[in-house]
Amino acid sequence: MTDRDLASTQPGKFWVCPECDLLMNRRAIPNRHEAHCPRCQSLIVSSKRHSIEWTLALALAGLILFFPANLFPILTLTTLGLSQSETIFMSVTALYDSHLFAVSALVLMSAIVVPLMKLLLMAYLSGCLLFHKPAPLLSWAMRSYQQLDSWGMLEIYMLGILVSIVKLVDVADVTPGIGLYSLAGLIIVTLLTSTQLDRHRFWRRIEQLERR
Amino acid sequence: MQHSALTRGIIICHRCEKPASIKQDGQPCPRCGTHIHRRKRHSVAYTWALLLASMIMLIPANLLPIMTFKSLGKGDPATIMQGVLQLLEHDMLGIALVVLTASIIIPVMKVIGLIILLLTVQLGWTTNVRQKMLMYHFVEWIGRWSMLDIFVVAILAAIVQLGNLASVTGNTGATAFAAAVIFTMLAANCFDTRLIWDKHLEQLEVFP
Numbered sequence: 001m002t003d004r005d006l007a008s009t010q011p012g013k014f015w016v017c018p019e020c021d022l023l024m025n026r027r028a029i030p031n032r033h034e035a036h037c038p039r040c041q042s043l044i045v046s047s048k049r050h051s052i053e054w055t056l057a058l059a060l061a062g063l064i065l066f067f068p069a070n071l072f073p074i075l076t077l078t079t080l081g082l083s084q085s086e087t088i089f090m091s092v093t094a095l096y097d098s099h100l101f102a103v104s105a106l107v108l109m110s111a112i113v114v115p116l117m118k119l120l121l122m123a124y125l126s127g128c129l130l131f132h133k134p135a136p137l138l139s140w141a142m143r144s145y146q147q148l149d150s151w152g153m154l155e156i157y158m159l160g161i162l163v164s165i166v167k168l169v170d171v172a173d174v175t176p177g178i179g180l181y182s183l184a185g186l187i188i189v190t191l192l193t194s195t196q197l198d199r200h201r202f203w204r205r206i207e208q209l210e211r212r
Numbered sequence: 213m214q215h216s217a218l219t220r221g222i223i224i225c226h227r228c229e230k231p232a233s234i235k236q237d238g239q240p241c242p243r244c245g246t247h248i249h250r251r252k253r254h255s256v257a258y259t260w261a262l263l264l265a266s267m268i269m270l271i272p273a274n275l276l277p278i279m280t281f282k283s284l285g286k287g288d289p290a291t292i293m294q295g296v297l298q299l300l301e302h303d304m305l306g307i308a309l310v311v312l313t314a315s316i317i318i319p320v321m322k323v324i325g326l327i328i329l330l331l332t333v334q335l336g337w338t339t340n341v342r343q344k345m346l347m348y349h350f351v352e353w354i355g356r357w358s359m360l361d362i363f364v365v366a367i368l369a370a371i372v373q374l375g376n377l378a379s380v381t382g383n384t385g386a387t388a389f390a391a392a393v394i395f396t397m398l399a400a401n402c403f404d405t406r407l408i409w410d411k412h413l414e415q416l417e418v419f420p
Contacts, residue, residue: 011231016217016224019345020409023217040345040409075371082374091366098369098382103390107366110359139244143227150397153359159310160363166307167299167368171283171378203228207243 017044051198052205056126058196062119062189069182070112074161079172087179088112088157110153115190118152121145122193129202134209142202149194154187216406216413223250252404256333259402263326266395270319273392276385279365283378291385292316292361314360315389322358322396325351329403338412348405355397362390 015024020040029035035045048054073085088111095104121141128135161180168174217223221234225241225248232241232248241248277289290298292315299308325347331337332344365382372380 011222011233014217014222014231016222016229016231018224018226018229019405021216021218021406022409023215023220023222040342040405042345042349075367077371077374079374080377082377084371084373086367086371091363091370094369094373095366095382095386100382100384100386103362103366103382103386106390106394107362111363139228143244143246146227150356153356153363156357156359157363157367159357160360160367163307163311163360163364164367164371166304167364168372170302171372200229203230203243 015044017042045200046198047201048196048198051196051201052126052129054196055122055193056130058189058193059119059123059126062186062193063123065182065186065189066116066119069179069186072179072182073177074179074183075165076175076177077168077172078175085177088183110151111157114148114152115154115186118145118148118190118193121148122197125202125206129205129209132209138206138209142199142206146199152190154183154190158183158187216409218250218410223248226252251406251410252402255402255404255407256330259326259330259399262395262399262402263323263330266319266392266399267323269388269392269395270323271388273385273389274316276388277383278361278385278389279368279383280381281368281372281378282380285376289383292389295361311361311364314357318354318358319392319396322351322355322400326396326399326403329408333407333411336411336415338408338415341408341412344408345405348400348403352400355393355400358393358396359390362386362393 013026015026015035016022017024017037017040019042020037022037022039024037024044029045029047031047031049033047034043036042037044070088073087076083076085089108092104092108092112095107121144124135125138125141125145127133128138161183165174217231218234222231223234223237224231225244225246227246228241228244230241230243234250236248237250239248240246274292277291278295280289281287292311296308296312296316299311328337329344329348329351365380365386368380369382372378
């Protein structure tokens with residue numbers, strides 16, 4: 001048996017670096033430790049303690065914060081007795097009114113729909129994994145979450161708010177609303193969710209559940 | 213240690229990273245259902261295509277106005293660069309630098325970075341491979357931040373609606389700019405870094 005046959009008959013015994021294709025022997029990684037590729041240094045495994053519990057808690061917290069962040073005004077502009085408030089959805093409709101349909105759809109997706117979908121998918125997935133419930137669409141949910149990951153852009157929207165405040169400071173009074181604080185919380189929770197997510201553990205658990 | 217999993221007959225699912233035998237090339241992954249391919253398919257061609265599309269879109273994105281700020285009925289449509297200059301006139305150096313970086317410097321650097329990576333694969337410029345991996349990770353991570361200007365237009369258009377006193381509307385340049393950003397993000401996604409290492413190993417065999 002050649003080296004090549006030996007490897008290809010038992011692929012589960014190995015890790016492969018997704019960035020540089022280095023073949024490594026698989027080994028257990030203790031909680032709170034990381035494994036980096038010895039050749040290209042990219043992160044291969046980051047083992048988290050209570051990864052499933054944390055992502056469930058964070059996703060639920062995110063869902064709670066999502067509503068005030070979207071329903072309450074983020075900024076209020078006052079000048080000469082006139083005032084105007086803004087929510088995330090109003091920035092979508094304002095672009096639509098400027099006849100920028102594609103851009104308004106893009107803002108709708110990246111600032112509202114994708115962040116909400118990510119939270120819903122993660123709450124469903126980590127809930128099912130935590131209670132060992134074999135449910136439909138588990139691998140679909142994980143796959144969709146990974147695909148959507150870089151298309152949620154709330155933190156960039158937040159930087160946009162800061163730039164807008166600075167631009168308007170000379171023109172009028174700008175006061176932050178409840179929406180802005182909720183949005184800040186939502187961003188922190190979303191970022192923590194992606195750092196607490198141990199994707200190898202999630203995929204292994206999904207595989208175990210779907211095999212039953 | 214200079215080998216690749218592919219030469220040992222192992223490939224991985226690019227979505228869930230489960231290793232599989234080379235015999236499963238083209239079949240769905242048993243764990244997540246994504247089709248497994250030894251390398252991302254047509255990686256170089258797709259990346260070039262999306263990169264060219266974004267380079268083309270960057271021209272109208274910078275020449276056409278992206279928003280109009282009207283105050284007391286006065287105000288002309290402004291391009292990205294004019295917006296930066298206006299910020300400078302109001303002595304807002306810091307914020308002008310942020311906008312300049314996100315809207316002009318980053319998109320141009322991303323395009324140059326991806327061109328270098330593509331030429332690395334096609335012409336075999338495999339010196340400093342680790343630096344090129346760093347460059348790829350940087351391009352991949354920084355890409356989304358160029359959306360900043362689009363969000364600023366969206367926020368200002370929503371909040372500055374005070375009738376004749378002051379109003380902001382978005383202009384067509386925003387569509388071109390958003391398209392350019394999306395195309396570079398997709399181009400970075402299509403690029404397969406393993407091709408750089410394949411080329412590197414190939415050259416190590418020829419010139420050991």
